[in-house]
Amino acid sequence: MSIPEASIARADRHLLQIEDLGRDGIEEVLRTATSFHEVNQRAIPKVPALRGKTVAMLFYENSTRTRVSFETAAKRLSADTMSIAVSASSVAKGESLRDTAQTIEAMGIDAVVVRHSSAGAPHLISKWLDASVINAGDGRHAHPTQALLDCFTVQQRLGPLDGKRIAIVGDIKHSRVARSNVAAFTALGAEVTLVAPRTLMPVAAHSWNAEVSHDIDAVLPKMDVVYLLRIQQERMSEALLPSLREYTLMFGLTTERLAKMADHTLVMHPGPMNRGVEIAGHIPELDRSVMVQQVQNGVSVRMAVLYLLLGSGVDLGAGSVPASTAPDENATAEVAP
Amino acid sequence: MAERERRGTPPFGGVFVARSEVMSADEMQRALWRMAHEIVERNHGTAEVVLIGLQTGGVPIAARLADALEKIESVRPHAGSLDVAFHRDDIGLRPVLPEEPTDIRSDLTGKTVVLVDDVLFTGRTVRAALDALQDFGRPRAVQLAVIVDRGHRELPIRADFVGKNLPTRRDEAVNVTENGVELGEVTK
DSSP, X not given: XXXXXXXXXXXXXXXXXXXXXHHHHHHHHHHHHHHHHHHTTSSSOOOOTTTTOEEEEEESSOOSHHHHHHHHHHHHTTOEEEEEEGGGSGGGGTOOHHHHHHHXXXXXXXXXXEEESSTTHHHHHHHXXXXXXXXXXXXXXXXXXXXXXXXXXXXXXXXXXXXXXXXXXXXXXXXXXXHHHHHHHHHTTOEEEEEOOGGGSOGGGGGSSSEEESOHHHHGGGOSEEEEOOOOGGGGGGTSSSOHHHHHHHHSBOHHHHHTSOTTOEEEOOSOOOBTTTBXXXXXXXXXXXXXXXXXXXXXXXXXXXXXXXXXXSOOSTTOOGGGSOOOTTTTEEOOO | OOHHHHHTOTTTOSEXXXXXXXXXXXXXXXXXXXXHHHHHHHHTSSTTEEEXXXXXXXXXXXXXXXXXXXXXXXXXXXXXXXXXGGGOTXXXXXXXXXXXXXXXXXXXXXXXXXXXXXXXXXXXXXXXXXXXXXXXXXXXXXXXXXXXXXXXXXXXXOXXXXXXXXXXXXXXXXXXXXXXXXXXXXXX
16 A cells, blocks of 8 residues: 655654643653553563664763663664764864764764754754754753653653642753753643752743742642752852852752652652752662652653654644544544555 | 554544444354364463454454453463554554553463454554564464454465454455444545
8 A cells, every 4th residue: 555755744853842842742752652661671672663764972062871861762763873972073173063963964864862062052953954853952951851751750650740749959040951841841731849049040930830939848848749950069169059068958858858748759850969969868769769760761751752753754743743633433443554 | 553643644544434334243252252262272272372462453352352261261361462563664654653552471482372453454563563572582383363354465474363254445444343343434
């Protein structure tokens, strides 16, 4: 049976920020990730879905866990991967972003996973290339796959996010994870509260779709999820914090604060953690702490993103997903091969 | 067939309109009883038999076969389910989305796997299923049970247990539900 090419036209083949997905797109990723989660439990966790596709990792910023997670995801889909270590490449010799990207594409790759210290770099690259571009973190702007894996993890442990109360605590100002997670959590119906010292809260935080608080002790007991961000040591030199010890006293998740939380409240962290700063040393080992699941789910969610962009033939943009159409009671008919 | 993808996707998206009833609910139940007896006969019991329903149409059929086998042999065979989406050979040619996650909890090495689906058509779903099964061990044998074999095979695949052989045109559609089997068309 011949299938018209038009049926696989794709309007949105990049993943640059959560806002482009909308609720339907996020739910499609989570649903697909559920299937890949099962694949990852198998003795042989590999499927041939993206055989013959090539995924390049273009990392202008150091990242071990995100890069390895994407590489694992691509390999479990049977795609080939290339990793471009920027310090060892022509970039160090002065090549422009555009030339590097086009050189990579000339090698015939199907997707580029980009991390860059400047906000908007993946967006620029997506305008130049035919390949799909996946944002793996750009400056303080966005880290969409982190937000998607966090949604998946919350849903796995607590069920649908509708009405869930989630606190994001820490260096909101410099965090792309916070920006993407607020967008994703609220798109799925959760209520987000941002908690940080005034120096680490963005000036425009009140325009985000979230509550703003500077009093962690008032917030924690009401939450379903406490999402901690890393306090970056380098912020100390910017005089944003008097001392790490003071941050721990005022905003750290200490044993005393943990005791005041509800029993079901999850503790999350995108890693890498500073034990003893934003989180007391023993808390990551508790059952309510899901950092290990976050890393495991990262592979399943990134498999879902790669598959939806490169293999599925459906649009990932808001409102264009077939699953959002009305159910058809006669839909079990055998129609196509 | 994959309901979500077909539902929203021209040219296949559309509504099934029945033209004639091929099997009533009673006839389908009798066919399931006969197939269950044939499975027992062929395999000298069901001790090593594992039923795997293909998502989504094959899963309720596999459950009903398991019910029948339980009544015949007094032991319920393990029934799992398999989603073949990621093993299909038409990824990139048409929209392919996963259905429900696969549910196979045991190692299949040494077992006799009976794949169960509602309709056997081109054979491409079964090929994908054979490919996917390899990741769960090395079965001693793989057999295929379907309610309707409608012909038009594109691969060298045949069913071992068939509810009904139904000659069809390629552009017709076969709808298997708990109320029986209907032949008709899909209209936009």
